Amino acid sequence: MCDPMAIDVSLPTGAVTLPFPTEGDCKQRTVPARKSRSVRSTNAEKRLRTKRAKRKLARLTKNIPKLVRPNPIAFFVAHLENVLEDWVTILVRTRSPSSITSSDPFVATAFQLLDSTINESGTMRSRFAHIQLLCIFKSLEDMIASERRAGQIQRQRGRRNASVAITIYKNAQQRPVSGRDLIERKRTARRWQTLAGPSPFFLVIYSEVAETLVKRSSKIDKRTLESLAASILQKAPPKLINACQRLAETAELATTQDQSFDKQRAIEEIRHDLLDLPSDSS
Numbered sequence: 001m002c003d004p005m006a007i008d009v010s011l012p013t014g015a016v017t018l019p020f021p022t023e024g025d026c027k028q029r030t031v032p033a034r035k036s037r038s039v040r041s042t043n044a045e046k047r048l049r050t051k052r053a054k055r056k057l058a059r060l061t062k063n064i065p066k067l068v069r070p071n072p073i074a075f076f077v078a079h080l081e082n083v084l085e086d087w088v089t090i091l092v093r094t095r096s097p098s099s100i101t102s103s104d105p106f107v108a109t110a111f112q113l114l115d116s117t118i119n120e121s122g123t124m125r126s127r128f129a130h131i132q133l134l135c136i137f138k139s140l141e142d143m144i145a146s147e148r149r150a151g152q153i154q155r156q157r158g159r160r161n162a163s164v165a166i167t168i169y170k171n172a173q174q175r176p177v178s179g180r181d182l183i184e185r186k187r188t189a190r191r192w193q194t195l196a197g198p199s200p201f202f203l204v205i206y207s208e209v210a211e212t213l214v215k216r217s218s219k220i221d222k223r224t225l226e227s228l229a230a231s232i233l234q235k236a237p238p239k240l241i242n243a244c245q246r247l248a249e250t251a252e253l254a255t256t257q258d259q260s261f262d263k264q265r266a267i268e269e270i271r272h273d274l275l276d277l278p279s280d281s282s
Contacts, residue, residue: 064228067209067232072205072237072240073239073240073274076205076243079204080247080267083201084201084247084263086128087128087200087248087251088251090125094110096110096139096143102140102143102144102153108168108171111133111168111172111173117129121211128203130189131189131192131196133189134190134193137165140165141164141165144161144164144165145161166183166186188215195210195214197229197233198233199244199248201243202236202241205240239274243273243274246266247270250270
């Protein structure tokens with residue numbers, strides 16, 4: 001009888017006999033995982049935001065001639081002594097002594113002086129005051145952190161050093177001001193700091209158009225402003241950048257040294273270098 005389970009190997013099947021593949025011949029095909037719809041949507045949104053940011057930066061870059069004064073070196077030289085005096089005055093009146101605490105009345109007085117100067121809208125003093133405002137906040141936050149470590153300030157969950165500093169700033173106000181307005185003022189100061197780049201005196205080269213740019217926060221984001229500032233700095237004359245840095249050093253020396261420091265001579269040396277004049281050998 002025929003066994004139904006037996007296979008007659010002599011019967012032709014019509015199939016071609018293939019060699020058994022070895023391990024090396026076997027290549028596993030990897031099928032890339034398909035991204036979910038949410039991931040694809042997120043990536044598309046990122047690309048769209050990047051494209052919009054590039055277009056915005058391109059538009060702003062075209063307006064650089066409007067942001068920078070027509071002849072920045074000539075303007076800088078003409079106002080050299082005045083802007084140095086403005087910055088030195090702000091430093092002398094508002095720089096925090098090293099021995100004070102966060103509750104010292106000097107902190108509130110410094111904030112009030114800076115606010116008064118900031119309100120002189122459109123002036124160089126106002127721009128400088130924004131820069132010094134951030135310096136005061138940095139010093140104050142360092143004080144708060146030190147006092148917290150020493151147990152002099154009670155720790156509160158969710159209350160960071162910056163939040164405590166804003167509260168101190170709010171209490172120093174001479175009229176009712178919302179916390180949101182103070183945070184926006186601090187944000188404006190950061191924009192001026194971004195434009196200042198290597199030195200507060202670099203703000204001297206910016207025209208009145210920059211005032212509008214800094215105050216209209218909805219028109220420009222942080223990354224775009226940083227790119228714009230970097231582009232302006234890259235196109236600025238190297239000797240102007242050097243002069244700004246040297247003038248900042250002169251201001252520091254004028255506020256920390258005694259009367260033996262010859263501030264006027266330092267100013268003349270900077271002026272000579274900017275105008276490519278021969279140095280005074282006397």
